[in-house]
Amino acid sequence: MLPTEAKKKIDELTAELKQHNYNYYVLAMPTIADYDFDKQLAELAKLEQQFPEYAYPDSPTQRVGGEVTKEFVNVRHRWPMLSLGNTYNAQELLDFDQRVRKAIGDNLEYVCELKFDGLSMSLTYEGGKLVRAVTRGDGVRGDDVTTNIRTIHTIPKQLHTGNYPNLFEIRGEVFMHRKAFERLNNERIENGEIPYANPRNFASGTVKMQDSAEVARRPLDCFLYGLYTEKTLFKTHWESLEALKSWGFHVNNSSKLCKNIDEVLEFINHWDKERFTLSYDIDGIVIKVNNYSQQQELGFTAKSPRWAISYKYKAERVETELLAVTYQVGRTGAITPVANLQPVQLAGTTVKRATLHNANEIIRLDLHEGDSVFVEKGGEIIPKIISVNIDKRHQNAVAVEYITRCPACGAALQRKEGEAAHYCPNDEGCPPQIMGKMQHFIGRKAMDIEGLGGETIETLYEKGFIRHISDLYKLYEHADDLKQMERFGEKSITNMLAGIEKSKAQPFEKVLFGLGIRYVGETVAKKLALHFKNIDALASATYDQLIIAEEIGDRIARSIIDYFEAEEHRDEIEKLKKYGLQFVIEEKEVTLASEKLAGKTFIISGTFDKFSRDELKDIIEQNGGKILSSISAKLNYLVAGDNMGPSKLEKATKLNIPIISDDELMAMLG
Numbered sequence: 236m237l238p239t240e241a242k243k244k245i246d247e248l249t250a251e252l253k254q255h256n257y258n259y260y261v262l263a264m265p266t267i268a269d270y271d272f273d274k275q276l277a278e279l280a281k282l283e284q285q286f287p288e289y290a291y292p293d294s295p296t297q298r299v300g301g302e303v304t305k306e307f308v309n310v311r312h313r314w315p316m317l318s319l320g321n322t323y324n325a326q327e328l329l330d331f332d333q334r335v336r337k338a339i340g341d342n343l344e345y346v347c348e349l350k351f352d353g354l355s356m357s358l359t360y361e362g363g364k365l366v367r368a369v370t371r372g373d374g375v376r377g378d379d380v381t382t383n384i385r386t387i388h389t390i391p392k393q394l395h396t397g398n399y400p401n402l403f404e405i406r407g408e409v410f411m412h413r414k415a416f417e418r419l420n421n422e423r424i425e426n427g428e429i430p431y432a433n434p435r436n437f438a439s440g441t442v443k444m445q446d447s448a449e450v451a452r453r454p455l456d457c458f459l460y461g462l463y464t465e466k467t468l469f470k471t472h473w474e475s476l477e478a479l480k481s482w483g484f485h486v487n488n489s490s491k492l493c494k495n496i497d498e499v500l501e502f503i504n505h506w507d508k509e510r511f512t513l514s515y516d517i518d519g520i521v522i523k524v525n526n527y528s529q530q531q532e533l534g535f536t537a538k539s540p541r542w543a544i545s546y547k548y549k550a551e552r553v554e555t556e557l558l559a560v561t562y563q564v565g566r567t568g569a570i571t572p573v574a575n576l577q578p579v580q581l582a583g584t585t586v587k588r589a590t591l592h593n594a595n596e597i598i599r600l601d602l603h604e605g606d607s608v609f610v611e612k613g614g615e616i617i618p619k620i621i622s623v624n625i626d627k628r629h630q631n632a633v634a635v636e637y638i639t640r641c642p643a644c645g646a647a648l649q650r651k652e653g654e655a656a657h658y659c660p661n662d663e664g665c666p667p668q669i670m671g672k673m674q675h676f677i678g679r680k681a682m683d684i685e686g687l688g689g690e691t692i693e694t695l696y697e698k699g700f701i702r703h704i705s706d707l708y709k710l711y712e713h714a715d716d717l718k719q720m721e722r723f724g725e726k727s728i729t730n731m732l733a734g735i736e737k738s739k740a741q742p743f744e745k746v747l748f749g750l751g752i753r754y755v756g757e758t759v760a761k762k763l764a765l766h767f768k769n770i771d772a773l774a775s776a777t778y779d780q781l782i783i784a785e786e787i788g789d790r791i792a793r794s795i796i797d798y799f800e801a802e803e804h805r806d807e808i809e810k811l812k813k814y815g816l817q818f819v820i821e822e823k824e825v826t827l828a829s830e831k832l833a834g835k836t837f838i839i840s841g842t843f844d845k846f847s848r849d850e851l852k853d854i855i856e857q858n859g860g861k862i863l864s865s866i867s868a869k870l871n872y873l874v875a876g877d878n879m880g881p882s883k884l885e886k887a888t889k890l891n892i893p894i895i896s897d898d899e900l901m902a903m904l905g
């Protein structure tokens with residue numbers, strides 16, 4: 236290669252890889268597969284070796300890829316947080332083993348660990364208390380995300396007495412279990428938000444949120460895998476892992492001590508198949524030299540330790556043809572472009588469609604009609620188009636152009652500031668939105684109406700029988716007309732009407748979820764119902780009153796206020812009330828355990844290690860106490876846990892209200 240060519244290529248690759256690092260670490264929305272990223276990085280490293288005069292000192296080959304953000308206080312790491320070299324095949328691993336043995340001799344052991352696919356976190360403990368949690372950032376400095384990390388139940392906030400040093404740092408991986416990911420991602424899809432591609436991105440996006448109440452709603456977990464102390468306490472990594480377990484840390488039990496590289500390869504092969512049985516994603520195996528003094532001898536490169544390496548599993552990928560791009564309109568009006576593909580086998584299933592997320596994705600792929608595309612389904616649950624095979628593009632192929640009007644109702648699409656999705660604004664007149672809302676309402680998790688399915692809703696809508704949710708409850712007036720219709724037997728009509736009648740008994744929380752208020756998923760609806768007890772209290776709640784409720788943050792509070800401001804929503808609720816739906820929570824009979832808190836009022840805020848907020852609330856009420864909905868001079872006690880919002884704290888302090896812990900509350904009960 237000519238030097239001028241090399242320089243151009245180095246410039247290009249450097250710029251491109253930096254952008255990918257930003258997408259991956261800061262936005263948590265990567266646009267290229269890890270495998271391709273690593274291939275490009277290796278290409279750049281090779282060119283830099285041949286033409287060192289053109290290499291940039293801050294090249295992505297020399298630095299950890301992340302950065303610190305402006306939203307958090309940034310903290311310098313006592314020990315830099317590095318990356319890991321990676322390999323994708325056995326030969327590269329054997330080369331690693333050769334290099335290691337050349338440097339330290341043949342007398343060595345390896346520890347093999349699962350490579351959890353999340354984001355690394357550094358935790359500092361002082362006197363057994365968690366004092367700080369910091370992201371890797373650029374490796375030298377990271378973001379202080381302590382309040383968010385405190386919401387993770389498996390991270391101890393206070394260690395039991397033990398023989399741990401007074402000050403130490405421990406590192407691990409924060410991740411999200413696949414089940415939680417699916418549940419929350421489905422909620423996002425239902426709410427018309429853009430889903431995350433995989434649990435890693437979801438976890439990474441969550442840790443960087445400003446709203447700790449929202450973080451608490453998204454269950455994260457953490458495995459710890461590294462101890463850092465001023466004085467070396469143990470001879471080997473394996474011993475330190477054992478100690479971490481005994482101090483109460485969540486250490487993964489699959490790790491294995493291996494005598495040689497053959498045992499390492501065996502471990503890798505074993506987990507290549509077994510990894511799908513885990514409840515979380517791993518993207519490979521980490522291999523570490525066990526002995527600390529040997530680690531020291533091997534040392535570090537600018538970016539990663541020489542005593543460790545990762546073996547990464549490849550995601551399965553196939554090539555197929557793009558048949559057409561179609562557009563779906565969700566119940567919230569969000570438009571989702573979908574790639575319809577020539578059916579192809581991938582990871583054990585037939586793939587016919589892949590999501591394209593939004594207009595940006597089509598631009599990123601530079602998608603043209605009839606393109607041949609690479610589709611992947613690795614840790615990702617939703618198949619995704621990774622890239623286009625440009626070599627196979629037809630001459631004169633036309634670029635795919637995003638629609639400007641709603642495919643269902645023709646309204647001009649809108650795009651909100653800062654959002655990637657386009658919306659159809661015509662929520663009162665756009666058929667898929669109206670039907671989508673009704674389908675959501677009758678669904679199993681909402682009103683669970685027997686004898687009425689999604690397709691029937693479509694037919695009833697098309698025939699003009701229903702326009703709003705409330706119309707379902709006057710359907711019986713049309714029983715005779717319905718029986719005249721094709722495909723509807725007398726029996727099925729009777730069943731359907733009975734199902735609708737029965738749904739009037741569904742509890743308030745289900746009705747509330749069924750209304751389809753943006754961001755009010757199943758869990759949030761439950762919390763709101765418990766807290767506000769009835770729809771009128773919820774509808775008239777102020778912003779301050781809303782964010783006091785458990786798990787309700789800024790975003791949800793605003794959405795609720797918007798919803799109840801709309802007159803058509805209030806009218807609809809009045810109609811549903813008249814039909815006899817439940818808009819008040821069913822009060823459980825409370826048997827008083829004691830009268831010790833009689834006449835006293837409480838507000839519970841923050842998160843607690845030993846109790847959920849609902850449990851504390853029950854305890855207070857069972858002992859005669861009362862829960863208030865907002866901080867005022869009438870309040871006797873604020874029970875505060877971790878992560879209490881600063882505004883609440885300020886208000887309580889101003890009003891001179893005693894702030895007590897859960898332990899102090901228990902002490903009041905004797």
Ligand SMILES: NC(=O)c1ccc[n+]([C@@H]2O[C@H](COP(=O)([O-])OP(=O)(O)OC[C@H]3O[C@@H](n4cnc5c(N)ncnc54)[C@H](O)[C@@H]3O)[C@@H](O)[C@H]2O)c1
Nearest residue numbers: 255256259265267268269272318319348350351355460521
């Ligand atoms: N697709 C993209 O756009 C894009 C962009 C940047 C980076 N990436 C991917 O990220 C990788 C680089 O990221 P990286 O620097 O975080 O390196 P890495 O993820 O390959 O390896 C280092 C990390 O592994 C994690 N880890 C998990 N389990 C571990 C264990 N048991 N012991 C020690 N560490 C463990 C730690 O968080 C550590 O920081 C690249 O190889 C690439 O695949 C992708």
Ligand SMILES: [Zn+2]
Nearest residue numbers: 641644659665
């Ligand atoms: Zn429309």
